[in-house]
Amino acid sequence: MAFFLFLIIVAIVLGLIGVVAEGLMYLLIIGIAVLVLDLLFFGFRWSRRSRGRPVR
Numbered sequence: 671m672a673f674f675l676f677l678i679i680v681a682i683v684l685g686l687i688g689v690v691a692e693g694l695m696y697l698l699i700i701g702i703a704v705l706v707l708d709l710l711f712f713g714f715r716w717s718r719r720s721r722g723r724p725v726r
Contacts, residue, residue: 674712681705 681704688698 674708677704677708681708 681701684697684701684704686701688694688696688701691697
């Protein structure tokens with residue numbers, strides 16, 4: 671969970687730097703890509719975890 675939150679913070683910081691600094695739009699794109707990959711990874715882990723428990 672800590673790694674997930676760390677990647678969210680990194681994506682936000684890269685996005686802010688990409689928006690504020692002129693000529694660094696690629697940082698915004700990298701930040702968005704990191705955010706999307708992080709959310710997909712978290713969703714995959716969450717769905718895999720919920721399927722593994724038997725219903726009582």
